[in-house]
Amino acid sequence: MQTRSCQVLIVGGGPGGYPAAIRAGQLGLDTIIVDKHGLGGTCLNRGCIPSKAMIHAATKYEDMAKHADSDVLGISLAEAPKLDMGKLVGWKDGIVSKLTGGVGQLIKAAGAEHIAGWAEFSNAKTCVVTQEDGEKVEITAENVILATGSVEVELPFLPFGETVIGSTDALDLSELPEKLVVVGAGYIGLELGIAFRKLGSEVTFIEASEGILPLYDKEITRPITMWLKKHKVDVNLSCKAKGVTEKNGKTILEYEDAKGAAQSIEADKILVAVGRKACLDGWGLDKMGLDLDGGKFIKVDNQCRTGMRGVFAIGDVVGEPLLAHKATAQGEMVAEIIAGHRRVHDPVSIAAVCFTEPEVVGVGLTPDEAKAKGEEIITGKFPLAASGRYLSMEAGTDGGFVRVTARKDDHVILGIHAVGTHVSELSGEFALAVEMGARLDDIAGTIHVHPTLTEGFAEAALTALGHPIHISAPKK
Amino acid sequence: MSEYRYKMPDVGEGIVEAEIVEWHVKEGDSVAEDQHVLDVMTDKATVEIPCAVNGKVTKLVGAPGDVIAVGTEIMFIAVDGAVPAEDEAPADEAKPAEPAKPAAPKAAEPVAAAEAPSIASRSGGERPLASPAVRKRALEADIDLANVPGTGPAGRITHDDLDDFIKSGGRLVARSGSGSSSVRAPRTGVTEEKVIGLRRRISDNMSHAQRTIPDIAYVEEIDVTALEELRAHLNATKSDDQAKLTFIPFLVMALTKALPKTPQANAHFDGEAMLLTKYDAVHCGVAAATPNGLMVPVIKHAESLDIWQIAAELRRLAGAAKDGKATKDELTGSTITITSLGAIGGLVTTPILNAPETAIIGVNKMQTLPRYNAEGVVVPRKLMNLSSCFDHRIVDGYEAAMLIQAVKGYLENPATLFM
Numbered sequence: 001m002q003t004r005s006c007q008v009l010i011v012g013g014g015p016g017g018y019p020a021a022i023r024a025g026q027l028g029l030d031t032i033i034v035d036k037h038g039l040g041g042t043c044l045n046r047g048c049i050p051s052k053a054m055i056h057a058a059t060k061y062e063d064m065a066k067h068a069d070s071d072v073l074g075i076s077l078a079e080a081p082k083l084d085m086g087k088l089v090g091w092k093d094g095i096v097s098k099l100t101g102g103v104g105q106l107i108k109a110a111g112a113e114h115i116a117g118w119a120e121f122s123n124a125k126t127c128v129v130t131q132e133d134g135e136k137v138e139i140t141a142e143n144v145i146l147a148t149g150s151v152e153v154e155l156p157f158l159p160f161g162e163t164v165i166g167s168t169d170a171l172d173l174s175e176l177p178e179k180l181v182v183v184g185a186g187y188i189g190l191e192l193g194i195a196f197r198k199l200g201s202e203v204t205f206i207e208a209s210e211g212i213l214p215l216y217d218k219e220i221t222r223p224i225t226m227w228l229k230k231h232k233v234d235v236n237l238s239c240k241a242k243g244v245t246e247k248n249g250k251t252i253l254e255y256e257d258a259k260g261a262a263q264s265i266e267a268d269k270i271l272v273a274v275g276r277k278a279c280l281d282g283w284g285l286d287k288m289g290l291d292l293d294g295g296k297f298i299k300v301d302n303q304c305r306t307g308m309r310g311v312f313a314i315g316d317v318v319g320e321p322l323l324a325h326k327a328t329a330q331g332e333m334v335a336e337i338i339a340g341h342r343r344v345h346d347p348v349s350i351a352a353v354c355f356t357e358p359e360v361v362g363v364g365l366t367p368d369e370a371k372a373k374g375e376e377i378i379t380g381k382f383p384l385a386a387s388g389r390y391l392s393m394e395a396g397t398d399g400g401f402v403r404v405t406a407r408k409d410d411h412v413i414l415g416i417h418a419v420g421t422h423v424s425e426l427s428g429e430f431a432l433a434v435e436m437g438a439r440l441d442d443i444a445g446t447i448h449v450h451p452t453l454t455e456g457f458a459e460a461a462l463t464a465l466g467h468p469i470h471i472s473a474p475k476k
Numbered sequence: 477m478s479e480y481r482y483k484m485p486d487v488g489e490g491i492v493e494a495e496i497v498e499w500h501v502k503e504g505d506s507v508a509e510d511q512h513v514l515d516v517m518t519d520k521a522t523v524e525i526p527c528a529v530n531g532k533v534t535k536l537v538g539a540p541g542d543v544i545a546v547g548t549e550i551m552f553i554a555v556d557g558a559v560p561a562e563d564e565a566p567a568d569e570a571k572p573a574e575p576a577k578p579a580a581p582k583a584a585e586p587v588a589a590a591e592a593p594s595i596a597s598r599s600g601g602e603r604p605l606a607s608p609a610v611r612k613r614a615l616e617a618d619i620d621l622a623n624v625p626g627t628g629p630a631g632r633i634t635h636d637d638l639d640d641f642i643k644s645g646g647r648l649v650a651r652s653g654s655g656s657s658s659v660r661a662p663r664t665g666v667t668e669e670k671v672i673g674l675r676r677r678i679s680d681n682m683s684h685a686q687r688t689i690p691d692i693a694y695v696e697e698i699d700v701t702a703l704e705e706l707r708a709h710l711n712a713t714k715s716d717d718q719a720k721l722t723f724i725p726f727l728v729m730a731l732t733k734a735l736p737k738t739p740q741a742n743a744h745f746d747g748e749a750m751l752l753t754k755y756d757a758v759h760c761g762v763a764a765a766t767p768n769g770l771m772v773p774v775i776k777h778a779e780s781l782d783i784w785q786i787a788a789e790l791r792r793l794a795g796a797a798k799d800g801k802a803t804k805d806e807l808t809g810s811t812i813t814i815t816s817l818g819a820i821g822g823l824v825t826t827p828i829l830n831a832p833e834t835a836i837i838g839v840n841k842m843q844t845l846p847r848y849n850a851e852g853v854v855v856p857r858k859l860m861n862l863s864s865c866f867d868h869r870i871v872d873g874y875e876a877a878m879l880i881q882a883v884k885g886y887l888e889n890p891a892t893l894f895m
Contacts, residue, residue, distance in 0.1 A: 410630035437605035
């Protein structure tokens with residue numbers, strides 16, 4: 001068996017691992033990144049990017065279907081658009097392979113080496129990588145970065161199979177399911193369920209908690225609830241999936257409703273989207289002597305150091321929030337720490353986005369969270385229906401808005417939330433505002449480009465200050 | 477209700493102005509008759525000023541450090557009923573006259589730390605407001621931003637704030653505060669203090685003496701082996717009511733013996749009037765460090781006292797000075813001064829003259845050192861330096877040397893002190 005050594009060994013080529021490899025390479029560190037399932041990880045291969053491609057296609061399909069039914073905007077189509085699921089998936093796969101190939105190039109250009117294979121540790125600094133051709137190589141590293149990511153949670157009573165699928169499979173369906181039941185109305189379930197609804201599936205949600213998107217308040221989720229209602233998507237809250245049965249060749253999901261009564265629903269596909277868990281198994285974690293955080297994640301400090309000197313862990317495997325951009329930030333940071341720089345992971349907040357219909361973006365604290373922290377706050381909410389740009393995008397009726405939450409005494413912005421078409425693209429300004437410690441006056445005093453949705457942020461700040469331009473001033 | 481106007485009292489003969497050292501009351505306070513309300517400094521004594529009436533302070537004039545002319549109204553007191561007729565303010569009198577301006581320029585007002593924030597300052601432990609770039613720089617420089625004052629909106633810490641903090645040495649402060657185990661923490665605090673009262677008096681006197689008097693320093697080694705034997709014997713055999721003898725009484729005694737031959741070293745010299753006043757009496761000032769600062773109580777007519785009387789007087793005066801109870805008379809009138817740092821250590825000093833005196837004698841530490849005796853054999857001897865300074869306009873080097881050699885003769889042959 002070939003043996004190798006390096007300064008930095010990264011296990012996992014997702015949005016945590018590959019930026020770590022690129023940065024480590026840039027810094028002149030002798031770096032090897034091991035990944036079996038294709039560079040880019042869940043994000044590029046099975047998550048963020050393919051789902052956004054599917055959502056884009058679904059939205060386009062729904063739009064076109066609208067024009068086949070009527071001549072809205074004076075544009076009409078002679079016949080309804082046709083959907084070829086296989087071709088759609090193929091288009092999506094093309095994007096994925098382009099991006100993953102690009103990642104490989106970037107790693108190489110930075111001077112790091114990618115070994116395709118599965119790593120299994122024998123101790124904290126040594127692993128054996130089994131490559132695709134069966135060849136094994138033992139790698140001993142001065143520093144190890146664990147970036148093994150997360151996997152979908154599978155419910156024991158709903159094992160994945162032909163009919164019961166997870167989000168990964170849902171992105172690779174060759175046929176559109178006529179009846180889709182989605183277990184879990186968190187962001188993954190909602191994003192995919194809404195996309196399938198746009199593509200024409202009949203979609204039903206089974207959600208155990210009392211509302212959709214449990215991390216957001218009702219004000220934020222209301223436009224999504226409205227959309228679901230308008231599109232005849234059944235959302236069954238406080239319901240618990242119990243199991244799956246076959247009846248007359250049909251798949252039936254058994255569940256318990258809010259009153260505890262047994263219910264069942266027929267489904268062509270059952271999408272289980274109840275969350276993700278750290279990928280801790282199968283690569284020798286038990287040989288490394290690392291501490292776990294509640295048994296679910298690898299425990300790290302604010303520099304992503306584990307209890308073992310020279311062993312770092314980043315991204316989903318170290319816990320919430322399970323977000324690609326958090327993993328990336330940690331990956332870059334750890335590479336720099338190994339290179340001797342001083343870094344800590346100490347963001348004021350990490351923005352999160354849901355590509356639902358309409359989209360949701362949140363940075364920092366909601367008003368409820370701020371109050372719970374003892375802050376005295378003021379808020380400003382600007383309805384996007386008052387934005388010219390919003391109306392010109394056919395988006396004036398979805399209930400979208402921008403809401404800013406600020407400390408009452410010094411106007412420092414504590415949180416920004418928005419719901420609406422394309423508001424995910426506002427996340428950058430929101431995150432910058434919070435990270436820079438902006439006050440309402442900073443936002444109000446920044447000239448925002450007309451006509452763009454970003455004006456909504458300035459107006460929300462003005463509203464909080466009591467003098468918006470494009471809506472009536474709130475009553476004192 | 478009527479108003480009592482308290483005037484800067486006449487605190488001593490010929491005193492026309494006094495410096496405010498400390499107010500013990502503030503506007504709005506109730507005061508009672510005989511309550512100690514004010515300390516003022518005259519010459520070298522701090523005088524406690526009592527209140528004359530019962531009432532409530534409505535206004536104070538003059539801040540610590542201000543020199544106020546005697547008779548200036550300095551405290552306004554609202555009193556119930558009538559005030560003594562001679563003190564009652566005429567009803568039609570306008571605002572009281574401004575106090576005399578301080579004799580010395582006032583210390584610059586401390587620069588206000590920052591504009592008063594319009595918002596509540598944030599509680600401790602809260603995350604400091606700073607951009608990611610500032611946070612990164614701070615981390616790299618090992619600075620805890622919680623220690624950095626922010627001047628931006630809402631107390632945001634700017635790059636400039638960080639620069640200022642680093643320039644002011646704050647980086648080191650931050651490091652020491654960041655849980656470092658080193659006990660050798662750098663100290664970077666700066667305290668500005670207005671020099672007032674006794675310290676200002678000392679400052680003025682020292683500056684004047686150093687600026688106007690060309691002095692000559694003369695250092696000589698004294699063999700005090702015999703003197704120490706005598707001193708030990710006297711202390712061992714003294715009666716309980718006698719003060720313990722230190723070296724100083726012997727030196728005073730030696731001076732009283734030696735000075736008549738060098739009278740210009742027991743004198744006052746007024747350089748402007750070109751007038752030298754030589755004294756027959758030896759009024760020997762002995763500098764003493766007290767909790768209130770340097771004081772020089774004076775042993776009057778030392779030439780008339782025996783060794784035990786000098787020791788007793790020295791002990792009494794030192795006690796009074798330390799307790800702040802020395803009278804103006806006890807603190808003035810010296811014709812020559814002794815300053816002793818010998819107990820602390822030190823080989824040589826160059827004392828500054830206690831003007832208008834023409835001589836000051838400094839006592840250095842005593843130590844046992846090897847010296848050749850008459851037979852050329854090295855023997856241990858107890859040795860001590862006397863470091864003296866003289867007004868060279870009046871005292872020539874030759875005369876200075878003669879005086880100190882005479883003193884040396886007495887001290888090295890202590891029996892001669894008592895002849």
